[in-house]
Amino acid sequence: MDYFSCFDFQFSTLFSILVGWYICIAMNKNAPIGIFDSGMGGLSVWRELRAQLPAESVVYLADGKNCPYGDRSPEEIARLTREAVEVLLGKGVKLVIVACNTATAVAIDLLREHYDIPFVGMEPAVKPAALATKSGTIGILATRAALSGDLFKATSQKYSSVARILSAVGEGFVEAVEEGREDEPTTLEIARSALEPMLREGADQIVLGCTHYPFLEGVLRQVIGPREVTLVNPAPAVVRRAEWLLRQADGLAEEGHKGECEFLSFADEEYRLRVERKAREIEPRVDGKQ
Numbered sequence: 001m002d003y004f005s006c007f008d009f010q011f012s013t014l015f016s017i018l019v020g021w022y023i024c025i026a027m028n029k030n031a032p033i034g035i036f037d038s039g040m041g042g043l044s045v046w047r048e049l050r051a052q053l054p055a056e057s058v059v060y061l062a063d064g065k066n067c068p069y070g071d072r073s074p075e076e077i078a079r080l081t082r083e084a085v086e087v088l089l090g091k092g093v094k095l096v097i098v099a100c101n102t103a104t105a106v107a108i109d110l111l112r113e114h115y116d117i118p119f120v121g122m123e124p125a126v127k128p129a130a131l132a133t134k135s136g137t138i139g140i141l142a143t144r145a146a147l148s149g150d151l152f153k154a155t156s157q158k159y160s161s162v163a164r165i166l167s168a169v170g171e172g173f174v175e176a177v178e179e180g181r182e183d184e185p186t187t188l189e190i191a192r193s194a195l196e197p198m199l200r201e202g203a204d205q206i207v208l209g210c211t212h213y214p215f216l217e218g219v220l221r222q223v224i225g226p227r228e229v230t231l232v233n234p235a236p237a238v239v240r241r242a243e244w245l246l247r248q249a250d251g252l253a254e255e256g257h258k259g260e261c262e263f264l265s266f267a268d269e270e271y272r273l274r275v276e277r278k279a280r281e282i283e284p285r286v287d288g289k290q
Contacts, residue, residue: 034093041212042099064267070143105149142209
């Protein structure tokens with residue numbers, strides 16, 4: 001599967017971004033990458049970034065104060081996302097990963113129009129799931145806002161002739177991760193409620209359409225049981241795309257640079273420390289292994 005299996009994008013747009021960006025990045029290759037999410041979910045992308053690009057420094061911003069975003073209005077989501085990006089720009093980031101499917105669905109186009117640096121968003125991994133299914137049916141687990149977004153609708157329509165696409169809102173999934181309840185019986189039950197109907201319909205590819213959801217892989221696997229079902233996590237492809245963009249602009253960190261990480265939040269210091277502790281718990285070794 002190629003670097004862009006999760007993405008459909010226009011090279012003319014990419015070219016225009018790179019032309020204005022190349023000089024700035026070349027001047028400071030060791031500038032950090034910014035990652036933003038409504039909360040802790042984006043750490044699933046941070047973990048992948050640390051595994052693939054350990055030399056890169058990262059500034060991770062977890063809103064926390066306004067999490068979850070899934071049921072907020074598009075206007076509020078756009079405002080919160082812009083505020084987060086402004087903070088990351090103040091830290092001198094060279095690229096921003098919007099590690100929030102909801103924020104991507106609502107605001108990624110606005111960000112690309114307003115700012116000169118590149119943005120990588122969490123686009124729905126419908127394409128790889130549709131191309132990989134053996135049963136002809138795939139399932140998408142996501143937030144209500146992400147499933148209502150134009151990006152998901154357009155991608156689903158494009159691949160509707162390839163596979164039957166089912167979807168479900170992960171009710172309570174984000175809250176379970178934020179509150180550290182990934183392995184509790186109540187979380188297993190909400191996972192079962194969302195996932196079981198799609199499994200009964202024969203879905204053999206389940207797309208995790210929110211960055212919080214990979215942290216629930218344990219309970220999702222319990223629901224799946226012995227069925228041959230693949231959980232599709234877009235994080236590796238997102239990081240590969242960020243790497244490709246940086247490579248095209250000669251903006252990857254210099255060889256031998258020691259990547260450092262900073263953690264920020266709009267919530268209180270207790271929450272910020274929880275985010276940092278969780279990150280350290282899941283951080284891969286340099287060889288990419290846990």
